[in-house]
Amino acid sequence: MRIAIIFGGSSFEHEISIVSAITMQKVLKGTELVNIFVSSDREFFLIDAKDMKSSTFSSGAYEKSKRLQLQKGGFVAGGMFGDKKIDIDTALNLIHGRDGEDGKIAGLFEFYGISYISPRAEACAMSYNKLYTKFFAKSIGVKTLPYELLSKNSERKITTVLPVIVKPARLGSSIGVSIVKEPSELDYALDVAFEFDTDVLIEPFMEGIKEYNQAGCLTDRWELSIIEEPQKAEFLDFEKKYMDFSRDGKVTSAEISPDIASKIQESFKAIYDPLFKGSLIRCDFFEQNGEIYLNEINPIPGSMANYLFEDFRGMIGRLVKHLPHEQKITIDYRYIHSIQSAKGKV
């Protein structure tokens, strides 16, 4: 089985996608990997295994690699003697943030008929925009925190009691996120968030709330990870988060009651099935007084949350065998034919 790791992209999370891709080399050892880098200006490059280190990208050396084009059925390398198809079975979308999580890569692969591991375009829309995540969660009976939405041009007045957390609606990896404890800090926090997005969510910042992460996917069975209680910095800044994307060690399960564990698992399943079929996601939950709240869906989690699974490689292999496929549509020109014959035209 040959899996293409698709990483990089025109995204604020471009660099951490590189880190995630380097981590895959280690945690998917034994699987044949084809590494396809999407440069910040969206060209595709085939990267040799030996060049899968961060300096290849930061130095610009990747530009000497073979350029690829995307066509019906797959990637091709151009050459003197015509196009050569790159032999892969499945592509793994590992672009965090824009391009990867907003549905572009899913749309491209679906359009060109490439088998791929990724949330599908509709799932991307519902998880990339945190406001839509709230609509979606509500529709399936999963609770989320209360919120206010501010748009770039709207008045900067909020009614949520401080402290609050200020987040761009469409970014992951804590980019542009601030905690506001004093009224005087709000304006700056909004300036920062609006640098990244036209819409910003304001949520109450709950001190002492418990946080739990659950990852998983559906193959021929539910493949749920252990539940992790992530390390408790107030929240991770981008640099700490960056280091976090290279995680490959194992973690231990959170010490929680079977009741809480089961609520988290059931919420995860309700979120995942059917919208996220074909992907491996991580959901971050809050727990307070026995109630579970969805904080966010990470549709393409850092390093694919490999560290939460006993048999990550085996699971990816099973996921490849259980990817959803688009409904086949046959066009028979029945309507055009019938109208042509009604009009007596050809």
Place this chain on the structure above:
Amino acid sequence: MRIAIIFGGSSFEHEISIVSAITMQKVLKGTELVNIFVSSDREFFLIDAKDMKSSTFSSGAYEKSKRLQLQKGGFVAGGMFGDKKIDIDTALNLIHGRDGEDGKIAGLFEFYGISYISPRAEACAMSYNKLYTKFFAKSIGVKTLPYELLSKNSERKITTVLPVIVKPARLGSSIGVSIVKEPSELDYALDVAFEFDTDVLIEPFMEGIKEYNQAGCLTDRWELSIIEEPQKAEFLDFEKKYMDFSRDGKVTSAEISPDIASKIQESFKAIYDPLFKGSLIRCDFFEQNGEIYLNEINPIPGSMANYLFEDFRGMIGRLVKHLPHEQKITIDYRYIHSIQSAKGKV
């Protein structure tokens, strides 16, 4: 100004997209058009103006046309002496249904840096799925009809009082839609709807409810069409609808009070701005006792609803000049550099 009309696609509405594209030749006369057909298996073909007639497609003659590839910056035609770029200023996404309205084409054009008229991917997700349209409408304070959602595997029990209208969640052009008046008809109506989608919406069928259509877009000004009261068949079957996509005559405004007209226009603007910027859409509303309900958003309406506008061609010209562009993201490898220097590595 050269506009590429993108039509066809792997869609149940493939044939009516061809009809819409043929109509564009007439209503955009005087604009330079480049016609790019997307075959049902998703290859791109450059169609000569003289071949823009339905028989070119129904006979398969289009296969003799020049094949195009999509690359960074635009479409190219391959040839003996390398690739030749197709010179266009903007692409007009005219693929109804799958591919066009589900965000694939928007994703492709955004990814490859092509200027395009179309709902952006996020807007596609919110309008292609009628359930999400309801979430979205609610969030901006626009009313919709009550509904029930049935999934393919769920029990076929409904609580809405008959008569009801049964619709696949993700299709336009009335495909798979039925009105159910007797309990005995429900099962067949669901069979039909589930042929096209895994999710089906059930809504009360309101006899005697008024229906009004409003199209428009935002350029340097609001460009709102007249409000039409569409012809009142119980609802249009696919063949009648098909004929409808070739409309190019003008229609007259609905006879409504200024108050209702203003409610329709304000609802339209709330739906359009900012989510649908860059597109020309048509919203179908119901009116009952002075209340306005959004029925559905047509993100790529049949023949672009040209017949509702005084100066369709002029408006398209202005829209081309006011298309939204993605935020530019600069990747400076700052994090990789800082981590490399912290580790003392290159």
